[in-house]
Amino acid sequence: MDLAHSPWQAPLIWRAAQALARGTVALLARLEVTGDLPASLRDRPLILAANHISPFDPIVLTAACRQRRIAPRIMATGGLFRVPVIGAAMRAAGHIRVDRGTSAVHRALDDAAAAVAAGAVILVYPEGRIGLDPGLWPERGKTGTARLALACGAPVIPVAQWGSHEVLPYQAPKGLLGGVARALLRRPTIRVHFGEPVPLADLTPGRPGVARLATDRIIDALTDTLAPLRPDEPDRPRHVDPGRPVDTSRSHRRRTAAD
Numbered sequence: 001m002d003l004a005h006s007p008w009q010a011p012l013i014w015r016a017a018q019a020l021a022r023g024t025v026a027l028l029a030r031l032e033v034t035g036d037l038p039a040s041l042r043d044r045p046l047i048l049a050a051n052h053i054s055p056f057d058p059i060v061l062t063a064a065c066r067q068r069r070i071a072p073r074i075m076a077t078g079g080l081f082r083v084p085v086i087g088a089a090m091r092a093a094g095h096i097r098v099d100r101g102t103s104a105v106h107r108a109l110d111d112a113a114a115a116v117a118a119g120a121v122i123l124v125y126p127e128g129r130i131g132l133d134p135g136l137w138p139e140r141g142k143t144g145t146a147r148l149a150l151a152c153g154a155p156v157i158p159v160a161q162w163g164s165h166e167v168l169p170y171q172a173p174k175g176l177l178g179g180v181a182r183a184l185l186r187r188p189t190i191r192v193h194f195g196e197p198v199p200l201a202d203l204t205p206g207r208p209g210v211a212r213l214a215t216d217r218i219i220d221a222l223t224d225t226l227a228p229l230r231p232d233e234p235d236r237p238r239h240v241d242p243g244r245p246v247d248t249s250r251s252h253r254r255r256t257a258a259d
Contacts, residue, residue, distance in 0.1 A: 008120035010071035014093035021062035035194035056168040064192040072123035132247035146214035160226035163190035170244035195225035
């Protein structure tokens with residue numbers, strides 16, 4: 001697929017939302033953003049692949065992207081698009097609806113591919129849900145992000161984040177007020193790091209198993225990018241959310257050279 005070199009122009013409503021997100025995060029936490037897009041990829045279509053640990057993640061990533069002068073189109077769950085006002089705002093901002101668990105989910109990949117071809121940066125959560133790993137490490141990913149990258153040839157940049165789980169609980173809006181109150185008092189540090197592009201150029205699209213291989217490389221890259229953000233929490237997070245269930249069925253095993 002030929003990729004447009006002129007960047008997608010974010011609507012005013014989306015640029016305003018990014019400014020609002022930056023102010024919201026600054027009120028509740030200390031945001032530290034490190035890393036950046038390589039100069040050679042600036043103003044080109046990209047796929048940002050982020051880990052997902054909290055309902056607060058979209059606001060954090062929106063603020064972090066604003067600091068790095070990126071206005072991505074977010075692939076978001078279809079439920080948000082059905083919420084009055086919020087859904088209309090997301091459509092106006094150019095975000096992409098993902099109806100997981102339905103036959104319409106494939107439409108999201110087509111919409112994302114068209115957006116990349118038009119010069120947009122796409123932000124996606126390759127895990128496909130807020131992770132339930134007991135250590136809050138990235139789970140085994142869904143193959144949609146990899147299939148999108150292989151189909152359109154856009155580079156994949158891992159974006160790791162840590163600390164947003166200390167602001168909003170897993171069950172939000174249940175417990176939202178308590179979480180916000182604690183954050184206002186403690187102002188936890190939230191770290192976001194833009195990593196190096198994931199090496200996918202050697203993979204042949206359409207070859208059996210290649211989407212799974214590419215997905216594992218993306219999750220490996222996310223794990224490696226996340227590790228330096230939590231050096232004193234290598235196994236389990238210090239902050240434990242009692243409302244978050246634990247599910248080890250999708251735990252990710254990092255690939256080795258022998259795999």
